[in-house]
Amino acid sequence: MSLSSSTKTKRRIQALLLLALIAFGVVIAGCGGDDEAGGNSGGGDKGKVQLVAYSTPQTAYEDALEPDFNKTAEGDGVEFSNSFGASGDQSRAVEAGQPAGYVNFALETDVTRLVDAGLVSKDWQNNKYKGIVTNSVVAIVTRPGNPEGVKSFQDIIDKNLEVVTPNPFTSGGARWNIMAVYGAALHDGKTPAEALGTVKDLLANAPVQPASARDALQAFVGGAGDVLLSYENEAIAAQNANQDVDYVIPDSTILIEQPAAVTVDAPQSATDFLNYLWSDAGQKIWAEQGYRPVNKSLVDKSIYPTPPDEFTIAEFGGWDKVADEFFDDKTGSIAKVEQELGVSTEK
Amino acid sequence: MTAIAAPRPRAGIRLPGVSGALSKGLVVTYLSLIVLLPLAAIASKAFSDGLGSFWDAVSQPQAVAALKLTVICSLIVVLINAVMGTLIAWVLVRDEFPGKGIVNSVIDLPFALPTIVASLTLLTLYGKDSPFGVDVAYTRVAVVIALLFVTLPFVVRAVQPLLLSLDRDMEAAAESLGAGRARIFRQIVFPNLAPGIAAGVALAFARALGEFGALVLISGNVPYKTEVASVFIRGQIESDNIVGAAAVSVVLLAVSMTLLAFVNLIQKWGLRDER
Amino acid sequence: MSGERGLTRYGLRFVALFYLAALLLLPIGVALVKTFDDGIGEVIDQITEPDAIHALKMSLLTVIIAVPLNTIFGIAAAHVIVRSDMRFKWLIGAVIDMPFAVSPVVIGLSLILVYGTGGWFGADLAAQGIQVIFSTPGIVIAVIFVSLPFVAREVIPVMQEIGTDQETAAETLGASAWQTFYKITLPAIRWGVTYGIVLTTARALGEFGAVTVVSGNISGETQTLPLYVSKQFETFNSVGAYSASLVLAILALGTLLFMNLLRRRED
Numbered sequence: 039m040s041l042s043s044s045t046k047t048k049r050r051i052q053a054l055l056l057l058a059l060i061a062f063g064v065v066i067a068g069c070g071g072d073d074e075a076g077g078n079s080g081g082g083d084k085g086k087v088q089l090v091a092y093s094t095p096q097t098a099y100e101d102a103l104e105p106d107f108n109k110t111a112e113g114d115g116v117e118f119s120n121s122f123g124a125s126g127d128q129s130r131a132v133e134a135g136q137p138a139g140y141v142n143f144a145l146e147t148d149v150t151r152l153v154d155a156g157l158v159s160k161d162w163q164n165n166k167y168k169g170i171v172t173n174s175v176v177a178i179v180t181r182p183g184n185p186e187g188v189k190s191f192q193d194i195i196d197k198n199l200e201v202v203t204p205n206p207f208t209s210g211g212a213r214w215n216i217m218a219v220y221g222a223a224l225h226d227g228k229t230p231a232e233a234l235g236t237v238k239d240l241l242a243n244a245p246v247q248p249a250s251a252r253d254a255l256q257a258f259v260g261g262a263g264d265v266l267l268s269y270e271n272e273a274i275a276a277q278n279a280n281q282d283v284d285y286v287i288p289d290s291t292i293l294i295e296q297p298a299a300v301t302v303d304a305p306q307s308a309t310d311f312l313n314y315l316w317s318d319a320g321q322k323i324w325a326e327q328g329y330r331p332v333n334k335s336l337v338d339k340s341i342y343p344t345p346p347d348e349f350t351i352a353e354f355g356g357w358d359k360v361a362d363e364f365f366d367d368k369t370g371s372i373a374k375v376e377q378e379l380g381v382s383t384e385k
Numbered sequence: 386m387t388a389i390a391a392p393r394p395r396a397g398i399r400l401p402g403v404s405g406a407l408s409k410g411l412v413v414t415y416l417s418l419i420v421l422l423p424l425a426a427i428a429s430k431a432f433s434d435g436l437g438s439f440w441d442a443v444s445q446p447q448a449v450a451a452l453k454l455t456v457i458c459s460l461i462v463v464l465i466n467a468v469m470g471t472l473i474a475w476v477l478v479r480d481e482f483p484g485k486g487i488v489n490s491v492i493d494l495p496f497a498l499p500t501i502v503a504s505l506t507l508l509t510l511y512g513k514d515s516p517f518g519v520d521v522a523y524t525r526v527a528v529v530i531a532l533l534f535v536t537l538p539f540v541v542r543a544v545q546p547l548l549l550s551l552d553r554d555m556e557a558a559a560e561s562l563g564a565g566r567a568r569i570f571r572q573i574v575f576p577n578l579a580p581g582i583a584a585g586v587a588l589a590f591a592r593a594l595g596e597f598g599a600l601v602l603i604s605g606n607v608p609y610k611t612e613v614a615s616v617f618i619r620g621q622i623e624s625d626n627i628v629g630a631a632a633v634s635v636v637l638l639a640v641s642m643t644l645l646a647f648v649n650l651i652q653k654w655g656l657r658d659e660r
Numbered sequence: 661m662s663g664e665r666g667l668t669r670y671g672l673r674f675v676a677l678f679y680l681a682a683l684l685l686l687p688i689g690v691a692l693v694k695t696f697d698d699g700i701g702e703v704i705d706q707i708t709e710p711d712a713i714h715a716l717k718m719s720l721l722t723v724i725i726a727v728p729l730n731t732i733f734g735i736a737a738a739h740v741i742v743r744s745d746m747r748f749k750w751l752i753g754a755v756i757d758m759p760f761a762v763s764p765v766v767i768g769l770s771l772i773l774v775y776g777t778g779g780w781f782g783a784d785l786a787a788q789g790i791q792v793i794f795s796t797p798g799i800v801i802a803v804i805f806v807s808l809p810f811v812a813r814e815v816i817p818v819m820q821e822i823g824t825d826q827e828t829a830a831e832t833l834g835a836s837a838w839q840t841f842y843k844i845t846l847p848a849i850r851w852g853v854t855y856g857i858v859l860t861t862a863r864a865l866g867e868f869g870a871v872t873v874v875s876g877n878i879s880g881e882t883q884t885l886p887l888y889v890s891k892q893f894e895t896f897n898s899v900g901a902y903s904a905s906l907v908l909a910i911l912a913l914g915t916l917l918f919m920n921l922l923r924r925r926e927d
Contacts (some may be wrong), residue, residue, distance in 0.1 A: 397926075400862050401926075402838055408736045408739060408740055408744075408798060409740050409744065409746055411736055412733065412737045412740050412752060413752070415733050416733075416737075416752065416755050417728075419801070419804055419805055420755055420756075420759060420775055420805065420808065420883060422780075423753060423767070423771055423773070423774050423805070424762070424770060424924070426770050426773035426774045427769065427770045427773065428801060428921065429773075430773055437917065442887075448686035463763060469676075469679050472675060472679075472684075473676045473680065473903050474677050475672060475676075476672055476673050476676040476677075477676075479890060480669060480672070480673050482673060488677070488680060488685075490913055490917075491685070491688065491913075492678045492680075492684070492911065493858060493859065493862050493912060493913075493916060494683070494684070494909060494913070496862035496863045496866055496912070497861075497862035497863075497865050497866045497908055497909060497911070497913075498691075498866055498905060498908060498909060498912075499885075499889045499890065499905060499908065499910030500866070500890060501868065501886070501890050502691055502889065502902070502905045503687065505671075505680050505691075505893070506687035506688070506694075507687055509687075509690050509694075510686055510687060510829050511754045520826060522839060530683070533683055534684065534687070536682055537684060538684060540728060541857070542855070544677070546814075546817070546818065546851070546852070546855075547817070550821060559765035566668060567899055572855060580817065581817070581819045584731065584817070585881075586812070587757075587760075588757075588813075591757070591760040591761040592760060594761070594763070595761065595762055595763030595764065595765075595766070596763070597763055597764050597765050597869045598764065598868045598869050603840070607915055613854070614763070615763040615764070615766075617763045618765050618766060618769075619765050621764070621768060627769070629768070629790065630766075630769060631694075634762075634763070634766040634769070637761075637763060637766070638758070638761055638762060641760070641761030641762075642754065642757070642758065645754070645757045645760070645761060646754060649750070649753060649754075649757075
């Protein structure tokens, strides 16, 4: 009430306010932006490669490709920062401002998103391999020894097995699975409508549709389902991590094409890295890590047999068309399938 | 007695800082920056394509199914919590047994453990390899169990302080007058605990509605069957349907806020009786 | 009579413990067993991995910023709500509750809508060269958001419970508002504040969903401990994941222990 005590009061409050504001200011000023694992040490003159990729190739990049690249002339002294996550999430993050120099996703549409945002050049596919850095195929992952004797997608339906496949609306990887089943059915002589019916039968046998491909693998390894639909390279990664799984490549399946690109603002070292990944040395390491080289001459048929009926997404018009026609969440044919399944089971 | 030049105690006590203006200003600014700003962005996005688009997104069958599942499971969870939470709080406060301290401490763990750990351990115990032969993985039961885990602390911690500060004299008096235990609980203890239970229930409900991490592994995520609202929202984001995601988020938020408001009213009503 | 009470007491105790065992204690037990599957040496190796240590530092950093801020806010907000006659204070209470009502997925999305490239502040931030999202500030903001309500929520009922008698008396005796607050109110709400801090800390440590979206997941840079746990599960390093979870649990329990010690010392 006296002047001096209200001044004291004011001062104390101001001190507290100041403290709070300082703390807040520290936050906003981006205190943690680049503190550790810095590209600020001596070898940073080549530019740091900010790698943003989907989740599977984490071990491939961190344990093999990056160290090997560092041994080359172009790669000597190049530093990396690595970010891995679900392909769609990562792509969206880059679009929303995550710094990236080199990107590698599971689905072409994830790169297209960045092209549309002006972050990747429109001519990212103007090269020998059309922007694809690795291949894989959709495989059927089974329990050790393939106890059910599954050889094709149709087998899963015929034997009434429980299949684990990611939710096609939360997982880009799931879309490869669906198109593989669809395409295989088409090539089996079914009409498009019948082929969709096959997809529906398969999904009806899916008690669990995890959010991402890696979650699906974990669910399967954890005991869910009888078989899992996944990438061949996921299955190999699991085996390399001593997980008890086997896998079968159906005769009729889709070739998974995993795109990579550099961003418009990327340092030269990012482009060097991409070129390295396309070089024989890089492709050989990819092969060791479970991925099929895009350089066909380097594909060891004993490890990576070519399925007799290997088709690509181009057959269906490319991902832009397929994303609309099949996976639009309101008008897409798969959305309708899921709805039919849901409605029928609700009764 | 009558103070000489004392200020009349007003309806509210004075707050420090120039009639509390600074306190109020601080509180409002902080809230606006941290909470209101991001939520306004969501609301703005939800309606950015117009009301029609908002309604389309929200009335879409898969959205409705997800919301229905989420709300129903959350209600079930909350009912169980109301009973069990109170019971546990009672046992922790009024009872003594070896190891009580440890049990009391671990009640807060569901907050601190990453939800993914909850998912995995629950899956181990109640999934395919269950040592008890209880396999409910990928069913709605799994959703309820996972939600019970993450909402466990809410009611317990809301009721405990009230139990601790409860005046035992009234109970003793009632007992000596011949009232049975159940009646004492109903008429003396429970009314005092009700605000805490209500508060805990509201929080548990809100948390259950939005839970993602704990459910993502154990619930199956099958659209129309075991897909909860938060997974559906994520799916919308993945399909680049941000407006749709924002729209369903707004609905989810509205449902929780309504219940929270309702419960707050009950609390206020309960307190007014005391005065 | 006492026999009946005894039966009820044992009955209640049994039900409570059974429920807790099935839902909480057993899962924690399972987690512990899996943590030490390969022996304690492996656990120590795992938690001393550079990425793990960095994730720990990251988590601690967010806690050190979020908890004091939310504590000061919580006490101030409780005071305003319970003791002032401000209009619309019910609105403040409602907004404080909002973080409870928001799904982590939504929080992540909302922060991107505000601070991301196409967001409300996106262009301004980019012009200043400030990276909020996909960097530490974004993580801290997300953590502050989710752990905001706890102190306020714990303190409000306590403040209501203790009533205004002492404070009125103090004012009548000539204490300034600040003195009243500091010497009477604060000590009385001590227990609420303490628990609020414990809950805030636990929540801040365990936040996963929102941070996943806004952190950018850059290994060794923007990973908090829960993110690190998730990463380890994804790369089939379950011992590493459980070990990191153990660290989180110890931190949370440690906070509780510390607070209990403080209380006991004062009593």
